[in-house]
Amino acid sequence: EAEVLEGVGAGTVAVLAEVLPCLLPAGLERRVELRTLGVARVPLTEAIDRLAGLERDPGWWRRLYDSLSGIDPDRLSGLPVPLAGTASRGGDPDAPAVPRTTIGPRQILLPLPDALTGPVLDRLGRLGLKVAHPDAAHPLLEKLGALPATPRAVLTTPQVRAAVAGSLDAGEIWDEDALDGDELVDTVLTLVRDADLVPGDEPWLGALALPDEDGEPAPAGELVLPGSPFAAVMREGELALCDEELAGRWGEQPLTACGVLATFALVRATDVVLDPDELEPRDGDFAESDDAGLLDAVDVWCEDILDQLPDTVVPPVATELVAVRDLDLVDDDAWPQALAMLARPPLRDALTQPVRVLLPDGTTQSVRPYTAWWLRDHPVLDGRRPAGLRAEGGDPRLAGLYDPADATGFDDAQVLRALGVRTSVAALLDEPGGAAELLGRLADEDRPVGPVQLHSLYTALAELDPEQVTLPDELRAVVDGEVRVVDAADAVIADAPDLLPLTGGLPLLPVAPANAAELAELFQVRRLGESVEAEVTSEGEERQVPESVRVLLGPGTPDTYVEHGELRAGGVELDWRRTPDGTVHAATLEGVAAGLAWAAGQWPRRFEVAALLEDPSRTGELARDRWFD
Template sequence: MSSLPDAFGLERLRAAALRTWRDSPTRLTEDTNAERDLRAGGYRDRLLVELAQNAADAAALAGVPGQLRVTVADGELRVANTGAPLDDAGVAALASLRASAKPAGTVGRFGVGFAAVLAVTSEPRIVSRTGGVAFSAERTRTAAAAEDVPVLRLPWEPDAGEPPVPDGFDTEVRLPLTVPPGDVLAAITAEVPDLLLALPWLARVEVDGRTWSRSASGSDTGGLVTLSAPEGAAQWLTHAEHGVVWAVPVDVSLPRDTEGTVDGGMPVPRAEDVLHTPTPTDERLSLPARLFAPVPVEPSRRRVLTGEAARPVLAAAARAYPGLVRRVPAPNRQVMVPSAQFPMSEVDSELRDLVMAQLSEQDWIPAAAGGDVAGGRARVLPVDAPELVDLLADVIPGLVVACGHDAARSLDTVGASAIGVAEVVEALAGIDREPAWWHGLYDALLAAVDRRQFDPVELGALPVPLADGRTVPGPRGALLPDSALQESGLPEVAGLDVVGLHLVHPGAAHPLLERLGSHRGGPAELLEAPALREAVERSAEDAASGVDVGPLADAVLRLAREGDASGLGALALPARSGRRRADELVLPGAPVLDVFDPEAVGEDGALDVLDESVAESHDSTVLTGLGVLDSFALVVDDDPTGAEHDLPDESAWWEAAAPSRVYAVRDLDLVADDAWPAAVRLLAQRPETWRALTEPGGHTAWWLARFALFGGHAPMDWRMPGASGLAGLFDPVPDVGLAPEQLVAAGVRSALPDSSTMDSEEAADLCDRLADQDREVSLGLTLRVHRLLGEHRRSATGPVHLDPPDRVRTLDGAVADADDVAVLDRPWLLGAAPPARFVACAGGDDARAGSGDPDGTAASLLAEAFDLPLATAVLDVDVSSEGEFAPWTELPAVAEVAELLGAALPEGGVVVHERLTVAGADTGEAAVVVSWWCSGSAGIGDTGSVGGVLHAADTSDGLARAFAWAAGLWPRRWEIAALLDDPDPRTLLA
């Protein structure tokens, strides 16, 4: 204690107060009421807060971190602290209900807040190294002569026996308790941690033997604060700026190597708190961190003074908030964004808006490219794909590390914008990266697609790096090289400047591209690529224009070693006289060169010879696969639509054959006239060309038969030596060194042509040959050719371009003018006129020889083909003798023959003449003896009945012919005649 009886002028302070009360009786009431308001209102439940603030102020004034000890002794609560001791100003402040002695920079140095002690005592005392002061409700009542008085208005000297300040402390507040000590200690213990955090000058607090302490790391602007307690340690991350302090608790239970920790702890945002000034107020806040700010408050210290006084401090607090967030490790910063909810107070509403604005304007969100970015400039990938964020870090400005739906939703509140798949693809357009980078990007995108975070449809324009160094938008149609392609033709193809050829760089080839429309393949697939084929198709034209097509040719030749190069015959390759299409080139030394006309091979010819160096450096099978000839080439079309294959005279063949497919040899028109035997031998050497030569109705055989030359004539002008049935009409083919089957395949005749395949030109040739007087043609061959010509007329599907012959071969084998003959259409007419009057054709099994077709077939068709009249229409002859009609049933010999033959007797009968004669203009009116005749209708009915009247001489020959005609047995007329002469079964059977 001080040696002075009244160290702080206590007598003077009491006298002044008592004088005031005497001079103004209402002042006592006012002071009493004011103290009651403080005790029951603003400072209730703030005992430790106010005493701790005083201790912190004392430490700050002393410049040394302070200590506070709370004990209970002799029924008193004793609170001792270190730091600046009690002074006059402090005592004066204690004895005043409306004044405070705290200087600038302190928070509660003995002001009105000391009224909080009245909640537990009515006789408080303060003992310091400089003296002491006591307050007493009882002594004040005595002095004021009043029952209801304020306790803290009259300071008293402590009793003479007041114990001194405990060792190691500078001041101690002693409060005789009016409440249970345990309740007071429990309430104090609960408040210690928050007070240590709020009062940085308070370093240690001891309560009833239990100790709490505070330590800090970092700088003057903040860092990690550790609060040690009997139960363990607690940590807070703090940031001080603009006169305010923000703090967020740190969970120290996590492992020290956990990502996003602060010195081994994870920041734990607060869901609800109150504003601290720095002592707690009643202003509820919903921000993730605790705020200590010198916001003006009401005298009760529980409510903020609203209006302009508080706004600058709140604005300063908002500006400082991003600083705290930046102290949080990058992975956890977004948890410091205030959650969307209704404000908890007016102050909370204003402060939240200000904080959000600062988070939008200041850099604090970890950017993927490094550093921080403000919320308003941040771009968030709304899918959980950190690996994709890493790849896009320097592609999308403002892209932040945080990703996923939750991150996008959280950062949206501070102005960040989510970036969609389409924007990602757009941002990738035009960038230059290594193929490995693209492959990694595709890995990340495919993972997102598999997780259904991205719609593959939105990746349609995804850039793809190509083997030639370009990057093109969109994988669809691109080719992913397989190992075979990389080992074969990739180096050459990669450097090609082929429009539309998208060959993916092997380092970027990825299954995602296949999902998006690319296809994997090797040399064969690349050779099928439309862009490559288009380049090949125009390569000859490009070469003629001066374009260097050498790289294209080299690449295709390299690829053709592994793939099918068919259909690429347009590839321009070096030839002896410049570049030509591959299918217009012949291998040097190829046997086919020996049969081609020299004028057809060369600069001005249809073909040229491949450059020798190219031929030597590439396998012949590769070259021939491209169309270079080593023999005759084929044209194959299994579904042709017209004569459009550039085959010689194809239109004429197409019209004649109406083919359903084309399988033919090309370039036949280039063969030299004297080389046809050798050419046919070449065709026979290879199965495919021999097949074309022997293709039924094929172009090759059709063309060779007409345009090849054997001995100066087309093959179809000759007959095979063994084809004697054609003797006279065709001459035997000369010996040209070909096997019989080769001669036949080339068109040399072994039989008459088929009427259904014979064309008009061939028919005209047969007519010309028959009309050649120098040819000795047998009657049978003549009849067969005439029937063939008639059937050709019938089988033709279109107009028959056959000019009627001027001269024809008659039944006597002679050649006559067409105007002098008629077509024999009924056999009985032969008896009335000489054979020289008739042209005839062979009949079939169902017709009467020479004519007699009841439905008008062979003879009528021949007459139409030759433009000749039928004999029945022009011969003026009829029966001139008398005879007797006899029904067939009354002719026993005829009936017997019919029974032997198993034939039914026809209806009607025959006029039998002893001597049958006919006469007319064509006989010079002279009677001519005939064996049988039919007057009237020239035909017979379906049942065999004669439409006209049959006449027969009474002879076996006459009756046999009449009966055979009537019964429809005309081919058996000679058999019937023999049976009439001798109706013995042996005649029939032998």
Template sequence: MSDPFDTAALRRRVLAAWGDSPARFREDANAEEDLVRGGYRDRLLVELAQNAADAAVRAGVPGRLRLELAAVGGGGEVLHAANTGAPLDADGVAGLASLRASAKRDQEATVGRFGVGFAAVLAVSDEPAVHSLSGGVRFSAGRTRAEVAAVPALAGELARREGAVPVLRLAWPAEGAPPEGFATEVVLPLRAGARAAVRAALQDLEAELLLALPGLREVEVVVDGAVRTLACTRTPPLARVRDGDRTTVWRLAERSGELPAALLADRPVEERTRRAFTVTWAVPLDDDGRPVPPPGRPVVHAPTPSDEPLSLPARLLAPFPLGPDRRHVTSGPVTAALVDAAAAAYADLVTALPPDPAVLALVPRVGLAAAELDADLGSAVLDRLRATAWLPVADADSHTDAGTRRPPGRAAVLDDDAGDRVGALTGVVPGLLPPGWARRDAAPALAALGVRRVGPAAVVEAVTGIARPPSWWARLYAAFETADREELGALPVPLADGRTAPGPAGVLLAGDDLPVGRLGPLSLRIAHPDAVAPPAARRLLERLGARPATAAAVLADPAVRAAVEESVDAVDEGFDDGDPADLADAVLALVAAAGTAPGELPWLAELALPDDDGTWAPAGELLLPGAPLAAVLGDGALGTLDPDFAAAHDPAALQAAGVLSTFALVRAEDPDDLDVDGAGEWADAVLDRLPPGTPPSWPPLTTVRDLDLVADWAGALPLLAALPDEAWADVVLDTVTVPCHLRWWLATHPVLDGQRPGRLRHPSSTQLQGLYEPAQAAPEVLARLRPPATVDDVLADPDAALDLLERLGDPARTVPAAVLRDVHARLAAALDGLDVEPPERVRVAPDRVADPGREPVAVLDAPWLQPLADGPLVPAGGAPGAVADLLDLPLLSERVRAAVESAPESRHAWADLPGADLAAARLGLPGLAGEVEVHGPLLAGGRPVPWWPGSDGGPDAVDGTPAALGRALAWRHGAWPLRQALAEAFAEPGRSADLAAEDGVG
């Protein structure tokens, strides 16, 4: 077998050195054992890829590696690693057979490191081989053991080690060639215990490894015949990494340089000549070019994966010096220099990325470092980012370009940049980050960078005092609609008159109906309409205390009321603040826009308006030119509005302001507040109608003013009748209904043909015929005045009841018989409790009155005594005592003293009389009790009488007539109104059945 690399000579030298110095053998064996025990199985593929990349660099060709796991006889598996590039040479063989040297010593562009390298194959194989276009070599644990056993000086050491030998120190020539298209192939027969790990490593091999190996363009991984291709195409500053059908785009940032020789003084000799370095950061991008976290375990790549954790969400590829274990970075000046270079490259990476909030994920998180190197990197990167102008700002104005970047110390971010807040504040808050940068997950990064946070309170401070058009403020308000109300209380508000309010509280927000341009004289704080045009702007200001400025709301403003109420005095004092006509125009414009009804706002009547004499007077004391009311009032009672001023304004607005066309309504909560004629007297009259006790709670009251100024009642009454119903509505106090002030006033004044309506009767009345003259007026006027139509109408008013009592004694008047029967009793009830002067004459018949001073007048209280009366009788209506007290008359029973003088002819039980059953039924009794005596004739007091009641339940006395029987029985049972019905029962006993049937019909 040919030996192109003279491996025999290499073996002789190594064996000679071991034979001369068994300690050297022990040293080499221990070093290799340490490598095997170091668990470098996970680095095997990385080392193979690294060697392939270095071979491609040495040859100046694109690197390509093929990793294939193949089965062999006996159930074993072999890992083949074929690569392109420079073939194996003698130096390379020497390097493979050395645990401490490398053929890469003078090759600056390579990435392989000193220390482990090819030795990583020992983690999986005892019989590694290398086949190259220039020849091949093989290493073997078995053959090495045999060679060592033949050296007497080593026999004891070999036994002590139980046959364990350093595999990679002795090389033998190997037959074989790399696959076509490749320059070198590493062949690794796998130990049984390593097969599963190698298979898993092949499956998990990341395409991103190629980022650390610029010389390697493609890796083919073949497992069980399935081919997976990993590739990396670099077009700086981008790299496209492909894993099968999936391609990931990475953004790269590099910093290259040369380390000062002094920094490498304490490094191994092989490293001292390799002073050039390149630090690379790589971060994957999404489809929109935004950075996303890299896949895999976040570690430092030096430049291939180490065990140094990395909290930064990017891949760092840098030639950090590693410790003997090839896993951890060694601290020192070289590492410090590379950390500085890495921080600068990281800042380049961040600056080059699109200005998107996703970039903030690349900012180190303070306090989250996982190890010393990670902490150093994070601190250095953060310092660089703080000093680098990389944050985009929204200050696009005449002084700042839209693409300007700023360092974090000169940038600001809103606490919440929702909606259009950033756009609204562009040019106002310096260095403001664009929208989207204030999201919650970005807050730690911005805080670490030192970016100034701007909350609502700071926004208010920033905009206070600046000059901007109202539309700009509208945009600001709309943007901050949902912000914290407490911090926006001092937000300025531009007003319609050019002023600026120091805060929204109390500011009026103009509605569509508000004549803003005419309201200047009122000096109101009305927001400029353009500033509150967007609904969102209005909603914010309302939350902050502004009030919707409808015309009605503005009219309700205390400042408007004060201006109106002081307007007449202001005119008298010279009206220093402008023209009174301007104030009047402004108020009337508000009234018209609000649709205010006449009398709705009584204080409007204080508004100073010009009259036809060239002076100014309160609106409530002026008449519209040609007003119907003017024709019915006395001359000079009220002034007249200036005709030109009246023609220039809406008549409805003028009337709402109090200018009179007809009678004006007056409203109050209590009679004491009714500034109208007779209000006190009306209240007293109302209280007279109520039972004594606690004063009532008055409902809202409405009446009419200027009644005392009327000169023409014939013309005034139709105007009054046409007023709204509320002016005529009855007042209900404690369930008692009383007439309103207007109706009471008219009823007590001679307004109907010189007479009081309360002293006339309704034309349709029958009860009051003969007592009152009929009222003559239009139906609508009579309907409002309600002249009395019944006795009850009269008796409702004590004054009217006294007048009725007087009318009953007037001999010129007549009384309907039906009214006379009980009118005195009803009068007594109505006037009960009042001190009433007895009348001089009393009514004793519909057409007759009597003078008690000249004849013996009595009140009929005992009807059986009526035949014995020697003077006129007053009907008692069932209340003889009360009537006698009212009229100051005696009762008939007091004046006549008599008893039955005749003897009875017969005596009967009431129940035995013909017709008794019907009489009992009409009394509602099952039968009649007691007795009755029949006289012929019945005498009492020397005179015949028809009936006489029995005393103490004794028998009644009658003259035998049905009428007498009916009266006696009715009085016995307290059913005096049934006397006629009972008389009928006794008069026609034969018709009892028919009469009873008729009773049932009713």
């Protein structure tokens, strides 16, 4: 019955001899005498096959693996592996417990040092997972196909996923080997904690049954973490709270990674077809992080987006959609806190970053993100819808045109703009449709606007590309010093200060001189200097412009001007007039100063010119003052 084991070292023979007593010591396989005696030669693969079903302590198996480290892996594919959590006493209650084995290391989970505890390993075995006994774990097993049992690798096995998916109904099916609800929760939360998962890493964990505040099982994805920011802003009774004792024991990280809400959840989806009829929540046991159908009124958002885009046979596609879920669950009084949450990363991008839409012809357009769209149409700021409000204390040029909203403590201008709150004229005009909105409000007689404010607004509008602006039917203008709404066709650009005395009853559009031509082009209206005839009819005497004035006003200063005792033009007495040929006519000192400053393109210097003309000795004083311009 003696046998010789071929192709192994003395260490392997010594270990196997403990269970195969007929093995002769190593080193005798080449002896001629053994051949003469007919001693059987046993290949290693056959010896390994004989180990099937053998129950030995894990330390013995580890010694065997250690002795086989240099052997060709192809000869070891059938090597038994002792499993964790499968202790057996072989029918003898007094015998030491030894683990059962499985054939072949491939797909066996190999415990890592300090990664999984004994109770967890035992529970994994009851879930049907094959985990090598930690005392038998050896690098050889990994070479032979065993998988390192990292917490995430274990968590994502089909057995654990199936247990999570069926956890809500687990109590209805009797299985003495199955984990009860508490054991499954502890096992899964341990793995989630040790894997250091964050919300959204494994969305299917949302189906894990956890006890709610009343002790009843509920899917993790439908629970809220007690004391969390989301619990503070959620309307009472919308979602159940997670059991407080469970939350205190495990903390936020593993619970939120399983879908318990501590803050707003994000939907992140790519290549979303913008078809309102298709944007429905998916059927399933858990909320998927890329399911756009979970968003409240997302079909209405989609319809609004489609209204802004060209009609196409094939629906356009949102290349990437990032949106905040559950906005409809916020309590009306909690919006200040909710907006503060939304203004912080990672939620902030869902509010401020436009959505890029790919059209069938290959072109793209940017549209308002879902989160901003939803918030604009709900009373989330100061109890009112934010669209059409202005931040109190913001750009004074918007005063009267927009109702103020108290945004105290909420000074994120980009977020306010995303909400539709107007913070500045520049931001308003930079937004698609902003110019039309501003002009529409200027045409509203019930919204008060002052002349100085109107001047600043028209100066800003003049800088726009005419293709961006639809010609308005009505404009706000200054008529005899009073700001009124007039027909756009009647309005005139106020581009000639010398002609203002001739504009009685004429609706004037005030604008910075440098922008007068652009505003006339933008609105397709006349300019005052081109539309009012004001030929000088009085006689005057030509005068030289003083050198001090020429130095002050620069090279554009005329050499001469015409002084009148009484200046008449267009049938009206004027202080000054600059005729189309560039000649300055003036009847008063202030008129000379204004005419020369206007002709030189130095209108703000007119008061200095007047001071010089009145008292030439102040030349040095005024020159020093210009150091500080």
